[in-house]
Amino acid sequence: MHRRINTVLRMKESDIEITVKGWIRTRRDTGSFSFLELNDGSCLANLQVIADETLENYRDEVSRLSAGCSVVIRGVLQKSPAKGQDVELLARDVEVLGWADPESYPLQKKRHSLEFLRSISHLRPRTNALGAVTRVRSRLTVAVNSFFQEQGFIQVHTPIITTSDCEGAGEMFQVSATGEKGEKPFFGAPAGLTVSGQLQAEVYAQALGQVYTFGPTFRAENSNTSRHLAEFWMIEPEMSFCDLSCNIRLATDLLQYVIRDVLDNCAEDLALFNSFIEKGLIKKLQDIVAKDFVHITYTAAVEELGRVADTFEYPVRWGVDLQSEHERYLTEKVYKCPVIVTDYPASIKPFYMRLSDDGRTVAAMDILVPGIGEIVGGSQREERLDVLVKRMREAGIDTKEYDWYLDLRRYGTVPHAGFGLGFERLVQFATGMSNIREVIPFPRTPGFAPC
C-alpha cells in the first residue's frame, strides 16, 4: 500500500520502508544524485526524495524526470538534515508511470497568473494555489454538513430540474428534451434548471421541521463580475417555527462555525493564501469567529450611504436595491466587519418574503462581508395565505402554478424562515481569492464552459 504525503510528513518513525505515488514538481541534480520534489495533492508540501546514481534506471529515466511526470517511489524514510522539512525519502526504486514533455507541459516552475491558469482548467489543480483552494473547499463542505447535523437538521436533496422560478427574476436556463418543434414539453410544462432549492425546502421544513439543501443552482444572468457564476452551489436551510431573529442567529453561527473549522483544519493552505493571495487573511478570519456582526436596517444603511452618495456610481435612495459598491462600502469602510442588513422594501424583494406590519418592508436579511459584499440572502417567509396570494398577484405570478406552495399555507401553516449562503462566495471569503472563477473547479460564466 502506498502512503499519502500528508501522513508521511507527520510520521515520527524513521528508517522504515514506504511507497509513495504522485507527480514530480522539480528535479535538481547535484553530483551523483538528484533531489526530486514529489507532490500527490494530499497537502501543499512536497516530499523531498533523494535518488542516487546507483538506481538501475538513474541514467535512462530518473535523470530525465521533469515537472508533471507521474511516478511510484519505494524508499526509506529518513530524518532530514535540511532546513524546512523533518523527513526525506531515500529512493530504492523509482518507477515512471507517465512522462510529461517539458517542451509542451504548460506548468513550469515559475509562478503563473490565475488568469492563465483559468485557460487550462484541466491542469490548474496541479498548482499550489488551486490545490489549496480545492482542499479548503472540500473541508468547508464537511464543516457545513457537520454544523447542520450537530444542530439536528435533516438534509433534503431538492430537484435540479424544476417548473417554479423561486426568485421570479426570469434568469432560468430552460430545459428541453431534443424533439420536434410543436411537441409537448418533456415535463408537461416548461421546465428549467433551478435558481434555488428554497421552495422545495419549505415543503420539507413543514414536515420535518429543520432541513437544509446543499446543491448546484443556475442563473442565466449576464453578469461578468468577479462574484457571479452561471452555475454555483448554495446552502439553504429552512426552519419551521422560526422568525427573522432566529434566522439571523443560525446564519451567524453557521458562518462562524465553518470559518473556525477551516482555521483549525487547513492551517497550511491558509498560510499560503495569507502570504500570496490576501495579506491579513488569517487575522480577518479569526476576527469573524471572535467578534459579533453588526446589524442595521436597510433604512439605516441608506441613510449611512446617503452621507457619501457622491462616491458611488449608482444612486442610493430608499426603495432602490443596494449595489455591490454600496454593500462593500458598508462592510469594508463603515463597519469593517460583517454587516447584517434587514427590513428591505417589499418592492425590491421576491414574493415569498414576509410582509411587515408597516406594509412596505419585508422581514428580509442579507449578510455582507468585506471583499465580497452579499454572501447570504434570506428572510422570514410569508405564512399567511391571503397576504401571500396578494403579493403573488402584485408580482404578476400565476397563483394556479404555485397551488402546491399555497397548500403549505392552507394546511398547518407555521411561521418559518431560511436563507441561502452562496458556497463559492464563502470559499472566496475563506481563501481571499478575488475572483469567484478560482474557487469552483470548472467555472461557468457567459461564453465560458470549456470542459
Ligand code: 4AD
Ligand atoms: O440572494 P439569493 O438570490 O437568494 C435566494 O436564492 C434565496 N431563495 C435563498 C433562500 O432564502 N433560501 O441568493 C443567495 C446567495 C447570495 O447571497 C449569494 O451568496 C449567492 O447565493 N449567489 C451567487 N453566487 C454566485 N453566483 C451567482 N450568480 C449568485 N447569485 C447568488
Ligand code: MG
Ligand atoms: Mg440576494
